[in-house]
Amino acid sequence: xxxxxxxxxxxxxxxxxxxxxxxxxxxxxxxxxxxxxxxxxxxxxxxxxxxxxxxxxxxxxxxxxxxxxxxxxxxxxxxxxxxxxxxxxxxxxxxxxxxxxxxxxxxxxxxxxxxxxxxxxxxxxxxxxxxxxxxxxxxxxxxxxxxxxxxxxxxxxxxxxxxxxxxxxxxxxxxxxxxxxxxxxxxxxxxxxxxxxxxxxxxxxxxxxxxxxxxxxxxxxxxxxxxxxxxxxxxxxxxxxxxxxxxxxxxxxxxxxxxxxxxxxxxxxxxxxxxxxxxxxxx
Amino acid sequence: xxxxxxxxxxxxxxxxxxxxxxxxxxxxxxxxxxxxxxxxxxxxxxxxxxxxxxxxxxxxxxxxxxxxxxxxxxxxxxxxxxxxxxxxxxxxxxxxxxxxxxxxxxxxxxxxxxxxxxxxxxxxxxxxxxxxxxxxxxxxxxxxxxxxxxxxxxxxxxxxxxxxxxxxxxxxxxxxxxxxxxxxxxxxxxxxxxxxxxxxxxxxxxxxxxxxxxxxxxxxxxxxxxxxxxxxxxxxxxxxxxxxxxxxxxxxxxxxxxxxxxxxxxxxxxxxxxxxxxxxxxxxxxxxxxxxxxxxxxxxxxxxxxxxxxxxxxxxx
Ligand SMILES: Cc1ncc(C[n+]2csc(CCOP(=O)(O)OP(=O)(O)O)c2C)c(N)n1
Numbered sequence: 054x055x056x057x058x059x060x061x062x063x064x065x066x067x068x069x070x071x072x073x074x075x076x077x078x079x080x081x082x083x084x085x086x087x088x089x090x091x092x093x094x095x096x097x098x099x100x101x102x103x104x105x106x107x108x109x110x111x112x113x114x115x116x117x118x119x120x121x122x123x124x125x126x127x128x129x130x131x132x133x134x135x136x137x138x139x140x141x142x143x144x145x146x147x148x149x150x151x152x153x154x155x156x157x158x159x160x161x162x163x164x165x166x167x168x169x170x171x172x173x174x175x176x177x178x179x180x181x182x183x184x185x186x187x188x189x190x191x192x193x194x195x196x197x198x199x200x201x202x203x204x205x206x207x208x209x210x211x212x213x214x215x216x217x218x219x220x221x222x223x224x225x226x227x228x229x230x231x232x233x234x235x236x237x238x239x240x241x242x243x244x245x246x247x248x249x250x251x252x253x254x255x256x257x258x259x260x261x262x263x264x265x266x267x268x269x270x271x272x273x274x275x276x277x278x279x280x281x282x283x284x285x286x287x288x289x290x291x292x293x294x295x296x297x298x299x300x301x302x303x304x305x306x307x308x309x310x311x312x313x314x315x316x317x318x319x320x321x322x323x324x325x326x327x328x329x330x331x332x333x334x335x336x
Numbered sequence: 337x338x339x340x341x342x343x344x345x346x347x348x349x350x351x352x353x354x355x356x357x358x359x360x361x362x363x364x365x366x367x368x369x370x371x372x373x374x375x376x377x378x379x380x381x382x383x384x385x386x387x388x389x390x391x392x393x394x395x396x397x398x399x400x401x402x403x404x405x406x407x408x409x410x411x412x413x414x415x416x417x418x419x420x421x422x423x424x425x426x427x428x429x430x431x432x433x434x435x436x437x438x439x440x441x442x443x444x445x446x447x448x449x450x451x452x453x454x455x456x457x458x459x460x461x462x463x464x465x466x467x468x469x470x471x472x473x474x475x476x477x478x479x480x481x482x483x484x485x486x487x488x489x490x491x492x493x494x495x496x497x498x499x500x501x502x503x504x505x506x507x508x509x510x511x512x513x514x515x516x517x518x519x520x521x522x523x524x525x526x527x528x529x530x531x532x533x534x535x536x537x538x539x540x541x542x543x544x545x546x547x548x549x550x551x552x553x554x555x556x557x558x559x560x561x562x563x564x565x566x567x568x569x570x571x572x573x574x575x576x577x578x579x580x581x582x583x584x585x586x587x588x589x590x591x592x593x594x595x596x597x598x599x600x601x602x603x604x605x606x607x608x609x610x611x612x613x614x615x616x617x618x619x620x621x622x623x624x625x626x627x628x629x630x631x632x633x634x635x636x637x638x639x640x641x642x643x644x645x646x647x648x649x650x651x652x653x
Contacts, residue, residue: 174459247394
């Protein structure tokens with residue numbers, strides 16, 4: 054699926070997935086639309102362009118690229134992307150957060166949802182897991198890559214920095230980590246809660262190759278991720294600081310921490326869907 | 337006979353928020369710490385009125401426990417606030433070494449405990465926290481049953497010197513303890529009975545009261561005791577009741593391992609062996625769903641308590 058991306062098609066997918074996200078969160082009146090909408094281009098770029106992956110899911114994923122979601126609360130965008138990639142029927146998106154569903158509030162392996170390789174939701178743990186999986190790939194002589202996404206508020210967890218120190222020391226260079234750098238968390242803007250100051254300098258000083266890019270332009274995301282891929286295998290792990298807008302695509306949600314984890318009501322849903330054209334077809 | 341009814345429902349976490357705000361006014365040494373969940377923990381009022389005594393820690397629970405421990409040195413009384421999972425499992429060693437073993441006067445206040453957290457699912461629904469915390473020497477463990485009792489427990493904690501864990505929850509829940517006194521470590525006998533002793537904590541106290549009504553209609557006279565303090569456990573109250581009824585049931589929104597059930601089992605097997613049935617989550621993780629659906633699916637409803645009571649009585653014979 055690599056080489057020349059079909060940007061028209063990728064944009065259609067992004068808009069459809071945004072519709073899916075808003076409808077899923079509205080249907081169960083819970084969940085996290087803000088980060089999900091902000092990271093939609095990233096997920097589309099990964100699953101429809103960058104990742105070598107097989108929707109006939111296999112836990113070990115040997116010979117495949119692996120993706121881990123550390124900020125598990127943005128499960129809606131991941132579930133919608135997995136469904137749109139053929140991992141399971143898009144109709145199953147209706148079960149999100151309902152009882153007896155495989156689509157748990159936060160990603161889980163417990164119910165065997167295809168595409169998920171580890172539980173997440175308690176923040177700060179995903180980078181460590183991704184490093185472990187990347188080291189196993191090396192032990193297995195598997196040349197494919199490991200990807201992981203984290204939140205920027207999540208950077209406040211100490212475990213992130215334990216992992217940050219470990220990966221360069223151990224030359225885990227088959228790893229591409231990304232931070233959803235939207236500047237927002239639950240209680241307010243990250244700068245007001247607990248400032249990360251110069252995040253780029255921090256990661257660089259820990260020994261990572263650091264790239265920055267705009268996360269809500271699909272062309273930019275694909276260019277940046279292709280570039281990140283070209284930097285693997287050089288003895289260092291790669292970190293992307295991906296600038297996104299929380300709630301991107303729905304005007305009244307954009308840029309505000311208030312939409313981190315709140316569901317739209319009926320009227321708000323309508324307003325959101327008016328801004329997001331049905332492109333591929335609703336579930 | 338005592339009848340319990342309710343006219344209002346509120347979340348227990350709001351009881352904590354109200355109690356904490358009250359404490360802010362009462363005691364200058366009270367400080368509050370929160371890890372990016374101020375709204376969920378209902379700490380906004382304290383934050384607004386006592387900004388210089390409110391500390392936003394960020395998403396860094398281990399750091400929060402260490403800072404809280406440090407703040408006690410010099411006389412502050414820190415109340416930490418985050419979800420129960422991140423208040424215990426996430427930071428167990430920080431609590432163990434810097435708070436419990438060092439005997440620091442930190443109040444660990446934990447919301448969204450148990451399956452009634454609902455849709456967020458198993459990653460957040462901790463069902464092991466009572467066990468973890470009661471294992472720590474010197475730790476007081478309180479699991480209040482409604483808004484009023486959570487507020488009362490929060491207020492009582494400031495006078496109680498030493499580390500404590502206060503567990504409460506997210507859903508709106510009946511308020512039924514309006515005129516009842518609250519003393520840490522003193523079980524509250526809510527309904528007298530002679531056929532079976534039902535010991536409950538947290539949200540399930542209300543289910544125990546509902547179960548009592550069903551049992552009573554069937555001619556079974558259950559005694560309902562609210563064990564809001566899991567540690568130190570009110571052993572005399574438990575023994576006094578079971579010596580009369582000769583059988584018992586425990587009810588808790590927790591794993592069957594490690595919680596109230598195990599606490600009562602230990603007392604009975606040591607001092608007065610008697611049949612005991614446990615209403616608890618049967619060694620499994622929770623899942624997403626509404627609180628009502630989950631309480632039913634995981635066997636924590638009034639019907640389950642009724643069945644357990646009958647079984648305990650039958651085993652006695
Ligand atoms: C260990 C842990 N502490 C607290 C939480 C509660 N929580 C869920 S999301 C969140 C904020 C995350 O902020 P960020 O990583 O910036 O994600 P965004 O708001 O941008 O989606 C918090 C505090 C959690 N899930 N895990």
